[in-house]
Amino acid sequence: MKKNKYSLSLSLKFLCRVVLMTVLGTSFLCFSVKGDPVEPQRVTLNLREVSLSVLFQEIKNQTSFKFFYNDTQEKDMGKITVNVKNETVERVLERVFQGKGYTYKVSGEQIIVVKREEKTKSVEEVVIEGTVVETGKDSMPIIGATVVLHGTTTGVVTDVNGKFRLVVPLDDEIYIEISFLGMKKQVHKVVGLPNPKPMRIVMQPETVGVDEVIVTGYANIRKESFTGAATTVTKEDILKVSPRNVIDVLQVFDPSLRMVKNNEMGSDPNTLPEFYIRGRTGMDGVKQLDLLEAQQGGSMSKFSLTTNPNLPVFILDGYEVEVQKIYDMDPNRIASITILKDAAATAIYGSRASNGVIVIESVTPELGKLQVSYSFNASLTVPDLSDYNLMNAEEKLQAELLSGLYDLSKANDLASYAKKKNYITKGVDTDWMSQPLQNQFNHSHSLYVSGGTEGFRFGGDVSYAHEGGVMKKSYRNRMSVGVYVDYRVGKLQIRNNVSYDLAKSSDSPYGSFSDYTKQQPYYEIYDENGKLKPELNIGVKNPLYEASLGNFSKGESSNLTNNLSLYWYFNDHLQLQSQFSITKSDSEDRDFKDPLSTSYSSQDNPFTRGELSVSTTDNFNWNLNAFLAYNNSIGKNYLNLSLGINVQENQNSNLSSQYRGFPSAALHTIGHAKEIVRKPSGEDNKTRLMGIFVSGNYSWDNIFMADASIRFDGSSEFGSESRWGSFWSLGAGVNVHNFKFMAALPWINQFKIRGTYGATGKVNYPPYAARDTYEVLFDDWYSTGIGATMKGIGNENLVWEKTNSTNIGFDIGFFNKYSLTFSWYNRQTVDMITDVTIPSSAGFTSYKDNMG
Template sequence: MKRSLILSILFSSITAFSFSQKITINMGKVSLHEALKEIKKETNIDFFYSDRELNTDRVVLANFIDTDIEEAISKLVGKTYKIQKNEEGILLITPIHSVNFQNEITIKGVITDEFNNPLPGVTILVKGTKQGTTSDFDGNYTIKADKESTLVFSYVGYNTQEVSVNGKTEINVQLKTAVAELDEVVVTGIIERQKETYTGAVTTISGNELKEIGNQNIIQSIKTIEPSFLVLENNIQGANPNILPTIEVRGQTSISTEDLRDEYDSDPNSPLFVLDGFETTLRTIVDLDMNRVESITILKDAASTALYGSKAANGVVVVETKKSKDGELNISYTGDFSVDIPDLSDYNLMNAEEKLEFERLSGRWTYYSVDPAYQIPLDSAYNAKLADIKRGVDTYWLNEPVQTAFTQRHSVYVDGGSDALRFSTGLSYRDNEGVMKGSGRDIWSGNIDLTYRKNKINITNRLYVSGSMANESNYGSFEKFAQANPYYKKYNDENEITRHLETSAYGNYVRGYYGYNIVNPLYSSTLNNIDETNGFSVQNNLASIWTINNNLRVQAGIQLKKSTTENEVFISPEETIYDNVSFFEKGEYTNAHSENFSYVANAMLVYHNLFNKKHSLTGNLRAEIEEQNNESYTTKAVGFPSGSNGKPSFSFSYDLNAKPNFYTNKYRRNNVMASVNYSFDKKYFIDLNYRLDGSTAFGSKERYSPFWSAGLGWNLHNNFGIKGDVINVLRLRQTLGYTGNQNLGSVASTSVYTYNSLINYYGAGAKLTQYANADLEWQRTFDTNLGLDLVMFNNKLDAQFNLYNKNTNPLVVPIDLASSTGLVNYPLNVGKLKVNGWEAVINYKIINNLEDQLF
């Protein structure tokens, strides 16, 4: 009574009008005490509560925009407290009365995030009641409930989770980041960084965004969303589903030549792809089931890519698949299909009448001298073609080898488990028809993921198996259909596809002037040619995390991968390319078999601490080793009787003066990496990365090379207090550093010898085919970036501006200086300009319905 009287006197000046006002603050994660103190300062309102009943030291998220005061306080203190306004206008914060349970037990546990960091301030409620509590600074909680109750765990930015008690007295929970908050954490494949204090230039794409764009494959969706991710058009291969795309992130850094590479190395300008923390191939990403993708992060500048050192000069694409969830058993099925329709409208070819007239005007049907013996056969041939045209012959060849291609996809996903053990498994199948008749690619895959978490140990094992069967069209090249003359008929008078459209009836007199053994482009489709590739791969990723304490943890991982590929090609002896070849050399069978085995192992120490509630420090120390073993065997048989099915036993011999080919190589890599991120009061921050790479792919005098990056950032919205209804984020970034490229060959610094086929008195000789270069240096690319991030209109508009420049040495190749601008449809628009080696990129994303905010 005495306390109420004093409070009444102290705050009698506060009127009801004070509680109708709204508040806007942006403090981020602070203690409840600091949040209430700031609200009191802004609104001149005080609060009444008991320190024994309200834990004011726990961390809360104090970000409110034009929010009613009572609503803001309710969100801060949680659902286990009620907010009341007394007669004096004071806000009273009191706990909700406890509930008496018939079979009451006491439950304890720890609440962590996806990275096993403790989560303070999580609200825990007994479902169906108002009984609840919150977790402390270390994520610990204690609550009383019935042994058959259900606990509900909720926290800002995380998915709410329900767990059945079932008589358990210890329940540990790992909350998952809500999809809407995915872009708040930057996933680099090695470390995780808070976006608010990260200096790197990155783009994060969710799995849902990928599917909103299209369902062809992951690469096609990324191309539409991210402007710096360029997929170069391949006009020769067109829409062939078996050809890998050529990709560049922010232009080229290397000389693109086969002379500097061996058969196991990739395009020197292709980005590095990382799947679930381990490096992978472009083929794996293209064939990956899109429904398994949780997020994709594209690392574009030195501050973000230097973590990968010698492999990062062309950018890094990090793909994270969906993780298993605990709870009841869930089964999901996804099925979709797509249609590819060949667009031939760009081919503006002449019709039969136009083509023949063009040939006449160009002199094709006129002999260069007046000689009736030569001119008469030409006139006869011309008149015969003209007569066919008058009878209606006008063949459109382009639509013969193509089709409307249908692609169907099916995937089944099952997950579930308990707090300690979770599992997920999935199967997917994709039947991908090609636009060229007979071409296609069938892909199947399966995965089994197991996660065990107990106390401070977290172990995850992911087994992934996949296979494919690819077929090339037996119609041959589309080019020959574009070159076929429209005044020829597809079929003869018996409606048969002939070997030749025309053969010279006049011998050598007109050879070179008109059709001499003109091949029918449809003839190849009648033969039993084969071009088939079968692939199979299995990989296992094992990762573990040991949380030593709240500030320190150890991570380790190992990947084992085995893959095989077999390619069979049979060219029928009846093909027209063998018209002038001896009988015993007609036809060809080639079999190429390759195998790859690799392992990668890494270990990392992670440290994080917050000093004086303003100084945030995160450090990582990591080491990694890798070994690649590749083998390939190729053999060729020639000479097949007509009508044979391409089995090598039907061949007459091996290729003349040739022998089977065998290729093998082994190379190893190792590296150590250190990374530090420091932030002061979430206003100023810095990123430092250093990596030392070693590889057998380079000269013996240049086995190791350092790579580094540095980045500075400034959150202007926190420094000047401009965060509000219009501007949510205004961040300035500057980065620079060195990265490398190791896609230029694995044996380029090694002397290679081959045996001569000649034998003398001393035996077989060997010749040097490649000379070792002990001074072969690593390719190093210097990269600098000035960036500006802007989020406006209550997170509805997300824009990013980056000004890049990079220079490569050795193998110096200037950045593509061609100027280009463009706009892309929802969800991302982009304007891009390249001038004098500097590349400026602006990309912005419109979320939800921004028009309602602007007009």
């Protein structure tokens, strides 16, 4: 615990330094600007037979001017030839428009193409003035916002004070349109014509709806041009279904994600249900690797069964996290969840993507004044026994008699039957199923604070959740705290998110519910003194007696994460993003058996009664992502490209020990144990992964679209002969609803046909399976020192397991209200990694190899 407190303190100190540097940096960057005379901007051009748009683009490349025109004006101007050297822009434009039906107007750094008017015409004009500011307490002016007459390209830009002055022809109704990068576009009606008062426009930050984009973790792709199979779920959707945890509700929104209920554990809040996306790609079974580890004395928490061959990958804000992190996450902290299912959607994750990818985006602070929100959710968990129809005591005894269990001609059978009949006569009819159950009131609390300006935003959250099971004394309590800062200056943006999560759990001392369904209703629970019977009959233990003792199975886990993200925006279309994450997590599980347990009834030695098993795990992971992202629309062409690198390292250590001989349940700490059953055992593992990827998405006229991606992964978990693997995908699609002939069917608002094919991979076996491993023998010393024995045989030729996926489907939307999605998919796993049995005379019984 000291280690955790130190780590948290260190992170808080780091956060304070970031805030301090932000304040000092902001103060340092405050300076005055003095106006200087503006020199005419000059250009050098050599263009032959080009369109108006090409001419304007070349001028834009050499100056700071922006141009406003429409397709009709460009068509009427025809082809243009210009050959000038170091000439002013005004002179060039005068030559271009000479003798044409159009001319131009200059407003600041904006050049607007307008129709050439007859000098004899007199048009009454109106002057529209106003100020454009951003939302928030300070209402800072927005410099460079575009203000145009709605429906035209006539407009101006705001000055350094956010002010604008627009002169337009007088009309019965006038609307102006205001736009600025990163802000929501607005349209306002001008009131008070013909002498309107100065207007005040307050702009809101633009947020792209989750229904419009697909978040892959490395890029945000327009949903309309995406060919892959993905499902997006919003925070509001999650909270409507269940505010308790995220995992339980995902299958409601996507039928391809299936939960496998654990009937043995029932509604135990400390057991995570198994689930998979689009079927299983690995060998079936209940995580045999972890079970084997537990049998050999390792740590086996129900939440650490990460070698499930069918478990999808979880990405939180760009970083891979364990499923426990998501299970314990407060749903109020989630902005959206995207389930990526086919190769086109997941191939960018390469060797981790065969089972699908679930991308979670957390809530970020909103611009504006300080906001405080509190959320409280409550639910009642009630056991449902309606499916059980068990016999009462009299019916059960009669059934046993009729089945021939008792031969009443024999003295022993007669005595046994008479004893049970006597219990029934006294009124014994025990309802065993109700004994270990309870109605549980569950509740969660969440407090969120956010605010800030355009340059600095902050957010903080604190949450607590209690989730109890229907088995008595079973629970899982989750607590979390997080701090988020977002600093922006110029083209640089810095984000840092620190979170700490703590979970405490306890299994029910009443054991398994199935034990109670097997008990006989004619047995008495209590003796004549009103105390619980240790045994119901000879050799039949009373589970309620065991539950009344000091037996317990408790666990505690903590997770400290710091995510740092840097963004450099070269322009509106190109950005460089770098992310670095550090995660420190640990857990401890303690299982104690009371020395008064009936399992020790045959033992006379009091020093062998009472056992304590302790298992601890310690993890340290770091993850680095760096990539370039480009997106742009050029005419009818839309392009989205990503190029990047990913490097990560995972360090894991576990230790297990067992102690025996405790004087009582009250004295159950290690110091009170008589002896250590066996020497503590454990493992230290370290794995590294490096990936290089390229991903692209293209669409033409929002009709034809294509996706392609390729990734190369190198892992330390493979042998030297096949350390690198390649993973790729291709996809194509057609938005039929955007064809002109679909205008005859206005009730169909979407009709997309899509298809993808690709290869993804996975790693779901213990580290070092491709290498020979040795175990150091500290118990045996030789003259040259300690010895070692071979623990496992490796396979240097082990190659990546891959899944080839084909997906064909369509999406149809009706009346902007209803939707239908159809997908046909086929997945084939090749080079499956599995255990190969060999004769024990080789010294080992199995090794890892590729099959199929």
